[in-house]
Amino acid sequence: MREAQFIKNKIDTWKEIEKLIKSSSDNEITPDQLANYYIDLSDDLAYAKTNYPKSQATQYVNQLLVNLHQKIYKNKQEQSNRFIKFWKYELPIVVFEQRFKLLHSFLFFFTFVLIGAISEANESNFSNLILGDYYVQMTKENIAKGDPMAVYKGENETVMFLGITYNNVMVSFNTFVAGVFLSVGTIYILMRNGIMVGCFQYFFYENGGFTQSLLTIWIHGTLEISAIIIAGGAGLVVGNSILFPGTFKRLDSFRKGVKDGLKIVVGLIPIFVTAGFLEGFVTRHTEMPVWLSLSIIFGSLAFIIWYFIIYPRKIFSKFVKEI
Numbered sequence: 421m422r423e424a425q426f427i428k429n430k431i432d433t434w435k436e437i438e439k440l441i442k443s444s445s446d447n448e449i450t451p452d453q454l455a456n457y458y459i460d461l462s463d464d465l466a467y468a469k470t471n472y473p474k475s476q477a478t479q480y481v482n483q484l485l486v487n488l489h490q491k492i493y494k495n496k497q498e499q500s501n502r503f504i505k506f507w508k509y510e511l512p513i514v515v516f517e518q519r520f521k522l523l524h525s526f527l528f529f530f531t532f533v534l535i536g537a538i539s540e541a542n543e544s545n546f547s548n549l550i551l552g553d554y555y556v557q558m559t560k561e562n563i564a565k566g567d568p569m570a571v572y573k574g575e576n577e578t579v580m581f582l583g584i585t586y587n588n589v590m591v592s593f594n595t596f597v598a599g600v601f602l603s604v605g606t607i608y609i610l611m612r613n614g615i616m617v618g619c620f621q622y623f624f625y626e627n628g629g630f631t632q633s634l635l636t637i638w639i640h641g642t643l644e645i646s647a648i649i650i651a652g653g654a655g656l657v658v659g660n661s662i663l664f665p666g667t668f669k670r671l672d673s674f675r676k677g678v679k680d681g682l683k684i685v686v687g688l689i690p691i692f693v694t695a696g697f698l699e700g701f702v703t704r705h706t707e708m709p710v711w712l713s714l715s716i717i718f719g720s721l722a723f724i725i726w727y728f729i730i731y732p733r734k735i736f737s738k739f740v741k742e743i
Contacts, residue, residue: 423472430464434484437461441487442672461485480667509735511687514680516732521660522653528607529614529649536618540626547623550616560627568629569636572704581700588644588692592651596658596685599677603659610652617645635713636706640699642720647691650728654681 421429437457465485468478490513515522540546548556555571562570572580591609598605624633661677662670698716702708 421471423475423477426468426471427477433457433460434464434481437484437488438668441484441491442676458485458488461488506683507687511683512727512732512735514683515687515728516736518653518657518680518684519729519732521656522650522728525606525610525649525652525656528610529645529652532611532614533618533621536615536620537622538618539615540619540622547619550619551623556623559623559629563624563627563629567706568624568632569703569706572636572699572706577700577704579700581696584699585693585696588647588696589689592647592654592685592688592692595648595651596654596681599655599658599681600662601659602663603656606652606655606659609655610649613645613648632706635710635717636703638717639703639713640695642717643691643695643698643724646721646724646728647688647695651685651688654684657681657684 440454440457461481461484465478465481468475468481472478536550540550558571559568562568591613595606595609598609620637621630621633624630658674658677658681661673665673668676702716
């Protein structure tokens with residue numbers, strides 16, 4: 421059978437399944453009907469893989485089957501611990517499905533970091549524009565006194581923790597929401613933060629406080645910056661759902677994008693809380709041993725790599741094997 425005819429014969433059923441998957445109600449279909457849909461879709465996928473292995477239709481049916489399996493799994497597990505299920509399965513699967521958006525967010529951010537560093541290297545007053553005259557002057561004075569990170573010691577730990585955590589959560593939420601503006605808003609926020617980080621680090625480099633800044637700032641910055649990048653990925657999920665709806669209607673694609681992006685942003689809240697705790701209570705201790713500082717930094721980085729790169733791939737692979 422030619423591929424066009426195969427699609428024509430099956431498209432109505434696929435659309436029904438797609439509608440079922442998007443439906444928030446499970447009362448519209450019996451378990452037997454759900455099982456029949458699953459069996460039919462499995463047969464369609466097997467046929468498509470055999471005859472049209474590189475076709476977009478094959479990829480579409482494969483993704484449809486994955487989503488159907490997820491709905492069945494959700495129905496079976498609804499009474500289980502929702503909190504554990506979210507962190508163990510739902511969030512990692514969404515992260516894997518949207519992994520390229522997260523990669524694009526990282527590439528955008530890293531590019532803007534380079535722009536910030538290069539700009540500061542070629543224009544000595546650039547840091548005043550980005551960081552502010554007061555901060556630049558204060559930091560230069562602290563460096564001259566031999567305590568470049570004194571800014572982290574001047575405020576009450578709890579007040580600092582709460583204020584920073586709230587600010588970081590709002591930044592991540594705004595980065596996500598800004599994706600509504602066709603991803604441009606999200607990219608703009610990534611640009612602002614990336615340029616600031618690049619300028620900030622080069623400023624310390626040219627003023628003799630680079631090593632101290634790395635060992636101190638990245639105690640909390642590893643989690644904080646990683647989370648902002650991931651929030652940027654969530655914003656791109658929303659923006660791209662509008663720009664590139666694929667086989668979905670644009671509104672349906674947008675709804676799915678918002679749902680997936682929101683899951684990612686919610687998943688970042690504990691990370692921002694941890695980063696805020698580190699910045700409020702730990703970063704101020706600049707006298708801590710280098711090995712302890714590096715342990716926190718690399719431990720945080722290892723967690724980000726494991727939970728947002730390695731674990732999602734492992735869970736998704738297991739999930740696909742089950743179907």
